[in-house]
Amino acid sequence: MSETASTARAPVALLPSLVPLLHEWLPRQRWFAGKGRPVTGFALVSVTELLPLDSTGPGLLHLLVRVQQPGPDTAPQSDCYQLLLGVRTSLPPQLAPALIGHVTDGPLAGRTIYEGLNDPRLAALLLERLRTPGPLGPLRFSRTVAIPENLTPRVLDAEQSNSSLVYGDAYILKVFRRVYPGANPDLELPLALARAGCARVPAPVAWYETANGRPEASTLGVLQPYLRGSQDGWRLALDALGAGRDFTTEARALGRATAEVHTALADALPTVALGRPQTENLVHGMSRRLDAAAQAVPTLTPYVPGLRAAFEAVAGIRSGSGLWRAQRVHGDLHLGQTLRTRDGDWSMIDFEGEPAKPLAERRRPQPPVRDVAGMLRSFDYAARSHRPWNPDWAERCRDAYCTGYAETSGTDPRDEPALLRAYETDKAVYEVLYEARHRPDWLPVPMAAIHRLAAQTTTP
Numbered sequence: 001m002s003e004t005a006s007t008a009r010a011p012v013a014l015l016p017s018l019v020p021l022l023h024e025w026l027p028r029q030r031w032f033a034g035k036g037r038p039v040t041g042f043a044l045v046s047v048t049e050l051l052p053l054d055s056t057g058p059g060l061l062h063l064l065v066r067v068q069q070p071g072p073d074t075a076p077q078s079d080c081y082q083l084l085l086g087v088r089t090s091l092p093p094q095l096a097p098a099l100i101g102h103v104t105d106g107p108l109a110g111r112t113i114y115e116g117l118n119d120p121r122l123a124a125l126l127l128e129r130l131r132t133p134g135p136l137g138p139l140r141f142s143r144t145v146a147i148p149e150n151l152t153p154r155v156l157d158a159e160q161s162n163s164s165l166v167y168g169d170a171y172i173l174k175v176f177r178r179v180y181p182g183a184n185p186d187l188e189l190p191l192a193l194a195r196a197g198c199a200r201v202p203a204p205v206a207w208y209e210t211a212n213g214r215p216e217a218s219t220l221g222v223l224q225p226y227l228r229g230s231q232d233g234w235r236l237a238l239d240a241l242g243a244g245r246d247f248t249t250e251a252r253a254l255g256r257a258t259a260e261v262h263t264a265l266a267d268a269l270p271t272v273a274l275g276r277p278q279t280e281n282l283v284h285g286m287s288r289r290l291d292a293a294a295q296a297v298p299t300l301t302p303y304v305p306g307l308r309a310a311f312e313a314v315a316g317i318r319s320g321s322g323l324w325r326a327q328r329v330h331g332d333l334h335l336g337q338t339l340r341t342r343d344g345d346w347s348m349i350d351f352e353g354e355p356a357k358p359l360a361e362r363r364r365p366q367p368p369v370r371d372v373a374g375m376l377r378s379f380d381y382a383a384r385s386h387r388p389w390n391p392d393w394a395e396r397c398r399d400a401y402c403t404g405y406a407e408t409s410g411t412d413p414r415d416e417p418a419l420l421r422a423y424e425t426d427k428a429v430y431e432v433l434y435e436a437r438h439r440p441d442w443l444p445v446p447m448a449a450i451h452r453l454a455a456q457t458t459t460p
């Protein structure tokens with residue numbers, strides 16, 4: 001991404017007058033990743049007038065902004081965020097909750113700035129841009145099919161790492177908030193799966209990205225069909241638990257769906273055989289992540305030797321099973337990333353990977369068992385977050401999921417217990433860090449798994 005500010009007719013000088021507003025508003029957003037660290041500065045990467053600012057109607061500014069904050073070792077670091085700012089002389093009452101603030105000086109003095117995605121008129125304009133592909137200043141819009149016009153937009157009200165808009169209950173647009181150089185796997189993988197004919201993932205129909213002359217564009221937003229009336233696996237699992245209902249049929253179908261997606265990804269994109277050095281590398285990565293997590297969350301410390309043993313157990317093993325080949329995977333698979341459609345089929349969404357990891361790491365081929373471990377952890381999460389705790393329910397789902405996976409892929413994850421345990425441990429360590437940062441009340445859920453996994457390795 002270019003660090004030089006570029007414009008499509010918009011005034012570059014507007015950032016200084018927006019800084020006081022952003023300083024106050026940005027850290028309060030659910031999708032702001034730098035919570036808990038002070039914001040020390042802003043730098044403009046690009047500004048584009050998606051709807052020109054004139055005195056009569058609203059304007060829509062697209063901004064890429066670098067937000068500077070002290071890093072973990074207090075050295076400054078910066079992350080790039082995508083903002084869509086509405087600009088009006090006054091805000092109608094229905095847009096009051098979207099207010100960001102009032103500008104007091106500079107080229108926008110006297111104007112009101114607000115979250116543009118919440119304004120149906122501006123959200124409609126974004127879809128209009130996607131309908132008519134081509135470059136616009138530092139942005140480029142693309143589509144694979146014709147998109148109908150005049151679809152009514154609404155902002156999705158979900159706890160999200162990004163922001164999503166639903167258009168006419170026909171399409172959903174995900175606007176990525178934290179922007180990295182390069183293609184986002186949430187565009188790259190669903191596109192590859194669509195080309196391979198895999199129907200388990202809604203196929204992207206349009207997207208927009210940076211077009212600043214760099215070899216790799218940064219993905220900014222993806223439009224895909226909206227699966228109307230679908231329900232996510234997390235909600236369904238909690239409902240089943242609440243009603244004392246078995247969930248093994250669903251778990252088994254999810255196992256089959258996961259295996260289908262893995263097979264399609266392995267066919268569509270390069271795979272790598274894992275030799276001894278690559279396996280040692282994997283183990284080293286897991287150990288490194290464990291050390292970093294224990295430093296950030298000291299309650300992990302007493303468990304470190306037991307957890308490390310789970311990683312080291314795989315270092316010496318080589319196996320012929322497909323689970324040891326590295327390939328592109330989902331990267332953050334859990335029940336909340338699965339949707340059961342009205343016809344009862346399972347779809348998978350959100351191929352972005354773990355949001356806190358660098359993009360290059362998320363795009364690296366990895367053993368498919370990583371996703372399997374993610375889903376197994378999710379059944380445990382569901383059972384643990386429900387009262388009374390129902391460990392048998394989770395155990396039955398975990399078994400059914402592996403059975404389904406084996407039926408479709410021909411490889412049973414339970415036949416590689418050391419590898420599976422290592423990946424489950426790695427995921428539980430990630431979850432401890434995630435919950436400590438985002439939802440401290442949930443910390444006991446992954447900690448219970450940490451307790452179990454650390455003890456397992458010491459049991460002969």
Ligand SMILES: Nc1ncnc2c1ncn2[C@@H]1O[C@H](COP(=O)(O)OP(=O)(O)O)[C@@H](O)[C@H]1O
Pocket residue numbers: 156158159160161162163164172174202224225226227228230232336337339349350352
């Ligand atoms: N194609 C789709 N059809 C229906 N709902 C969807 C679709 N894609 C996403 N959603 C809904 O939007 C929510 C957020 O999407 P997700 O991709 O997980 O965003 P984020 O990366 O911001 O967490 C999901 O939990 C799901 O309920």
Ligand SMILES: O=P(O)(O)O[C@H]1O[C@H](CO)[C@@H](O[C@H]2O[C@H](CO)[C@@H](O)[C@H](O)[C@H]2O)[C@H](O)[C@H]1O
Pocket residue numbers: 160161234332334335336350353354355374377378379381382431434
């Ligand atoms: O969906 P995201 O990409 O934002 O994923 C992050 O948040 C998830 C929580 O919303 C988190 O998932 C963890 O909690 C889930 C229950 O809420 C549970 O089903 C998952 O198994 C558990 O990992 C995910 O780890 C995080 O990356």
